[in-house]
Amino acid sequence: MIKITLSLLFILLLITGLVGYKSSKLLGSVVLLGSAVALVLVWNDAWVSAVAHTLGVGRGADLLLYLWIPLSATLMIFSYLRTRQLERQLTKVCREIAIASAVLP
Amino acid sequence: MLQPNLSISIKSADQIWVIVPAFNEATVIKAVLLELLEAYPNVVVIDDCSRDETYSQAKATRSVVLRHPINLGQGAALQTGIDYALRHGATAIVTFDSDGQHRPDDIAVMLSIMQETQCDLVCGSRFLGATENLSTVRRMVLKAAVIFQWITAGIKLTDAHNGLRLFSRHAAQKLHLTENRMAHASQIIEQCVAAKLKIAEAPVTIRYTAYSLAKGQSLFNAIAIIGNVLLRKFFK
Numbered sequence: 001m002i003k004i005t006l007s008l009l010f011i012l013l014l015i016t017g018l019v020g021y022k023s024s025k026l027l028g029s030v031v032l033l034g035s036a037v038a039l040v041l042v043w044n045d046a047w048v049s050a051v052a053h054t055l056g057v058g059r060g061a062d063l064l065l066y067l068w069i070p071l072s073a074t075l076m077i078f079s080y081l082r083t084r085q086l087e088r089q090l091t092k093v094c095r096e097i098a099i100a101s102a103v104l105p
Numbered sequence: 106m107l108q109p110n111l112s113i114s115i116k117s118a119d120q121i122w123v124i125v126p127a128f129n130e131a132t133v134i135k136a137v138l139l140e141l142l143e144a145y146p147n148v149v150v151i152d153d154c155s156r157d158e159t160y161s162q163a164k165a166t167r168s169v170v171l172r173h174p175i176n177l178g179q180g181a182a183l184q185t186g187i188d189y190a191l192r193h194g195a196t197a198i199v200t201f202d203s204d205g206q207h208r209p210d211d212i213a214v215m216l217s218i219m220q221e222t223q224c225d226l227v228c229g230s231r232f233l234g235a236t237e238n239l240s241t242v243r244r245m246v247l248k249a250a251v252i253f254q255w256i257t258a259g260i261k262l263t264d265a266h267n268g269l270r271l272f273s274r275h276a277a278q279k280l281h282l283t284e285n286r287m288a289h290a291s292q293i294i295e296q297c298v299a300a301k302l303k304i305a306e307a308p309v310t311i312r313y314t315a316y317s318l319a320k321g322q323s324l325f326n327a328i329a330i331i332g333n334v335l336l337r338k339f340f341k
Contacts, residue, residue, distance in 0.1 A: 081340060088283055091177055095185045098151065098171040102189065105167035 003042050010039040027078050034071060115197055115216060122147040122190035123212070125168070126182030127203035131158040132316060134203055138166040141201065141209050149189055150203070151182040180289025184282040191277055198277045202268040204316065211309040215271040218307045225276035225302035228262055228294075229269035234308030257334055258295045262306060266290050269309050276302050288333035 013035040021028030041048050048060030057063045115121060123145050127134055134150070141148050150163040154176040163170045171185060183200055190198050197216070201207050211234070215227040231239070231247075250265040270293070272280070279300040284292045297304055 077340075080336075084340075087285065090175075091181050091283075091285060094173050094175060094177055095181070095188065098173050098185050099189050099192070101172065103164055103170040103172075105169060 006042045007039060010035045010042065014039070024078070027075075030071075030074070115220065118144060119146050120196035121145055121199060121212070121216070122149060122193070122195035122197070123199045123201050124183060124186030124190060125150045125201050125203045126153060126179050126186060127151065127155065127159050127163065128153040128176065128179070128182075129155045129157050129159060130203045131155070131162050133205045134159050135162045135166060137201075137203055137205050138163060138168050142167055144209055145199075145212070147190070147193075147195070149186045151186045153177060153179070153182045178285035178289070179287060180282050180292070181285040183289060184280065187272075187277050187280060191274065195277070196274050198272045198274070200268055200270045200272075205314060206311050207269045208310050208312070211269060211307070212271065214309070215269075215307040218305055219271055219273065222303070222305050224305040225273045226297050226304045227271040227307050228264065228304065229267040229309035230262065230264035230306045231267060231309060231311040232263040233306055234310050236311045236313065239311070239313055253331065253334075254291060254294060257291065257338065258298050260294060260298050260304065262294070262304070264306070265294070267309065267311070271307075276300075284333060284337065286329075286333070288330045288337070291330065291334050292337070 013031060017028050017031030017035055020031060045060060048063060052058070052060045052063035055063065057066065123141055125134075125138065125141070125148060127150055130137075138148060138150065146167075148166075148168040150168045150170045152160045152163060152170065152172040154173045160170065160172055169189070171189060173182065173185065186200075187198055197219070199212050199215070201209075201212075207229075211229060215229065218224070219227050247264065247266060251262060254265040255261045268290075276297060279302065280293065280296055282289050282292055282296075294304075
């Protein structure tokens with residue numbers, strides 16, 4: 001049951017990656033690759049443990065956690081930068097509206 | 106090397122534009138504007154989408170009134186006012202708080218310092234001048250802000266967060282504020298230092314009333330400002 005739920009989640013992320021690829025090739029690629037790898041590993045969890053042991057990590061779950069932290073930090077940074085860009089664009093528009101609508105004495 | 110002010114010469118008050126960003130200041134805005142208009146004919150109020158009668162109170166004076174369609178923050182309002190003043194030929198631009206803390210008389214002191222020193226920016230300093238009803242905690246926070254600004258902008262002013270400033274046209278043209286909220290004060294100094302502008306300070310009086318203290322910055326805001334400054338340093 002959990003594998004099916006996780007699979008659906010990662011398929012949704014794949015679709016998100018495809019949609020987002022046009023606006024940001026880098027971020028879209030990261031999401032696509034990460035989701036595809038995650039989808040495969042959900043159904044082949046022994047592979048995760050094998051990779052973890054090779055890398056000197058005790059458990060597959062620990063390896064996933066170590067990978068998830070920088071990935072989520074990257075996503076948060078992208079999100080912050082995008083929000084900041086949108087805020088600056090919105091500010092410029094509001095500024096021009098305010099100046100164009102000036103009430104003179 | 107500092108690039109000195111390119112011969113600023115003020116011959117009449119109508120060369121000076123006073124920018125007053127305002128948000129929910131219906132109680133005091135009209136009195137503040139009328140006091141300014143006695144000496145300075147070009148006053149621009151930027152209503153940052155107030156929820157009270159600030160806009161209508163401002164329109165009842167001889168000020169130019171601009172209004173943001175959504176609330177953006179004091180930094181955004183200042184830049185809007187500065188852009189408007191520059192487009193209308195301002196020789197010098199004053200930023201002035203709308204809560205009644207500042208005195209219009211101090212603008213003349215700043216102007217004379219600008220003309221004597223030929224600097225580009227004069228920053229008001231309550232610690233060179235006087236304060237009325239400044240609490241110990243607020244004084245300590247302001248002193249800490251001075252140290253923080255020294256570290257982040259590389260300049261030591263005696264008052265890092267005073268809204269009363271006088272810009273030459275040349276200095277105002279160098280400003281491109283992207284900090285919409287309260288971190289704009291740090292950004293103004295950083296941009297002026299980066300542009301190698303000459304900065305001076307002037308003694309001013311800050312009047313703390315129960316009204317202005319209630320609207321003033323909380324300690325949480327100070328922490329948020331620090332966070333914004335650090336983020337801006339990291340993600341230029």
